[in-house]
Structures are given as C-alpha cells and as structure tokens.
Amino acid sequence: xxxxxxxxxxxxxxxxxxxxxxxxxxxxxxxxxxxxxxxxxxxxxxxxxxxxxxxxxxxxxxxxxxxxxxxxxxxxxxxxxxxxxxxxxxxxxxxxxxxxxxxxxxxxxxxxxx
Amino acid sequence: xxxxxxxxxxxxxxxxxxxxxxxxxxxxxxxxxxxxxxxxxxxxxxxxxxxxxxxxxxxxxxxxxxxxxxxxxxxxxxxxxxxxxxxxxxxxxxxxxxxxxxxxxxxxxxxxx
Numbered sequence: 001x002x003x004x005x006x007x008x009x010x011x012x013x014x015x016x017x018x019x020x021x022x023x024x025x026x027x028x029x030x031x032x033x034x035x036x037x038x039x040x041x042x043x044x045x046x047x048x049x050x051x052x053x054x055x056x057x058x059x060x061x062x063x064x065x066x067x068x069x070x071x072x073x074x075x076x077x078x079x080x081x082x083x084x085x086x087x088x089x090x091x092x093x094x095x096x097x098x099x100x101x102x103x104x105x106x107x108x109x110x111x112x113x114x
Numbered sequence: 115x116x117x118x119x120x121x122x123x124x125x126x127x128x129x130x131x132x133x134x135x136x137x138x139x140x141x142x143x144x145x146x147x148x149x150x151x152x153x154x155x156x157x158x159x160x161x162x163x164x165x166x167x168x169x170x171x172x173x174x175x176x177x178x179x180x181x182x183x184x185x186x187x188x189x190x191x192x193x194x195x196x197x198x199x200x201x202x203x204x205x206x207x208x209x210x211x212x213x214x215x216x217x218x219x220x221x222x223x224x225x226x227x
Contacts, residue, residue, distance in 0.1 A: 006157075032213045043219040044158075044203070051213065090157050094213060101146050101207045103215055105157035 002027035006091050006106035013113055019064075019078040021109050023091030026072065031093040033074040034103060035066055038088040050074060051096060086113045116140050120204045120218035127194055127225050135189040135221045137178075137204035145207040147171075147180055147187040148215065152201045161189075161202070194225045 003026045013019060025031050035047040046059045048066035056066050063082060067075045074091060088110055092103040120137040127133060139147065146165045150158040162171030167182035176191045187204060201220045208214040 034214075044217045046214065049214060092158075096213065101213060101215065102148055102160050102163055104160065105150075108155075108157045110155075 002093075002104065004091060004093055004104060004106040006089075006109050008109060009107065010110045011112070013081050013111065015083055015113055016080045019076070019081055019085070019111070021076040021089055021091075021111075023074040023076075023106055024072055025093045028072070028093070028095060030071060030096055032096050033068060034092040034094070035074065035076050036090040036092065038090060038108075040087070044090070048076070081113045083113050086111055116142050116145070116206065116208050116216045118204050118206050118216050118218040120202075120221055122219060122221060124222040124224060127223070129196055129225055129227050130193045131225075133189070133191040133194045133198070133223070135202055135204075135223070137187045137189065137218060139185050139187065139204075139206045139216075141182075141185045142209060144182065145209070147178075147207075148205040149176070149178055149187070149189050150203040150205060150217075152203065152220070154200070158203060194223070196225045196227055199223055199225045 005024050032051050034049045036044045050056050050068045064078050088108050090108045091106040094103045117140045148163045149161040151161045152158045162173045164171040164180035167180050169180045171178050178187050178189045201222045203220045204218040205215045208216045
C-alpha cells in the first residue's frame, strides 16, 4: 500500500531563517506531487505541483520554492522566512493518468515563524 | 474558472442528528467530485468520491450523490457521532486535462454529546 511521509511534524523558525520541508511517498511510482498551505482556520492554497522529476509548476508567486530531486521526494524551501509563511503545510500525491484523480495527503508540518 | 462552493459553517449538531453539508460546483464538463475530512492537527483524508453523474459515493456512514442537473454533491449522514467532529472539504477535478483539484473552503462540524 502507498504511504506518504512529511517531516518535521512541527517547526518554529525565526524570521529570515531558511526552510526545508521534506515529503516522500512509498509504494507507488511516477506520482504527481503537490504542496499546499493552510493558514489558520482557512482553506487550502496550492503552492506547487510536479508531474515528474525536475518538473515544478508554481501556483502562487512568493518566497517559497520547490524541488523534486527524486521520483518520490518533494522538497519545499525558502531562503528567508516571513511571518506570513506561518501555517500548516501539506504534501499530497496522486497517481498520474488514472480515472478519478483523487489526492492523498500527508500528516502535515506545522510551521510557526516568530 | 472552476470553483466549488460549500456552506461555511460552523455547524453544531447533537449526537445522532442528521447531517447535510451542501456543496455545489461550476459546471465545466463532468468532473470527478470528492469529499475530504480533516481531523484536528492532521492532514486531509479522502472520505468518498464520485466520478460520473448519478454516482453515489459512500464511506463510514457518509453518502454523497453526483447531481448533474443541480451541479451538487451534498454530503449526508443519518446519525452523527462525536467522533465525526472535523472539517469537511468538497473538491472537484479542476478541469479537463488537469491533475489538480479545486477545493471548497471547508465546513467545520462540531458534534456535541
């Protein structure tokens, strides 16, 4: 069966510090991968998605970036965090080229920028 | 563009009450439709789905029927439990050829004993 991991689970970082969040998927090949952000009490905002190694599409211009160095690894980064980057970050995967396109989410990373 | 509109809540119900959370979508083609549930501090879990008109998705006592004529996918449960307290998100495939999902803003459900 497929599983998705995210780490760390929680993170407290000062403004201006760098960020690296990691997501890995097991039990599937060539997944589509997604990064979402969820601000407190609000809905989901798609940040990045990837349909293959090295292929990243950005949905929202900001000081975050994403990379996919391996087929089942997706990394969210920032060189300098802002207070507004605080939130709950969710990674998700979906199987490419299937009929229903459902996405499966990881447990999330709670980021607090102080 | 493609969008999903769901009742914002919060919704507070007593245990064993009937639940309906309304969801409508923009009628661009016949997208796959989904309901997700998010328990406090966790990621989203796929609750149920429907891929074509008149399909009924069901899971854990929850049901939703794909209504093409009303472009709706309302979530229902006959008897809610305290453990159903969570945020529920309706979603649709974003468009033909897209791998993305468009989510509603979520509805927070609180069930009191």
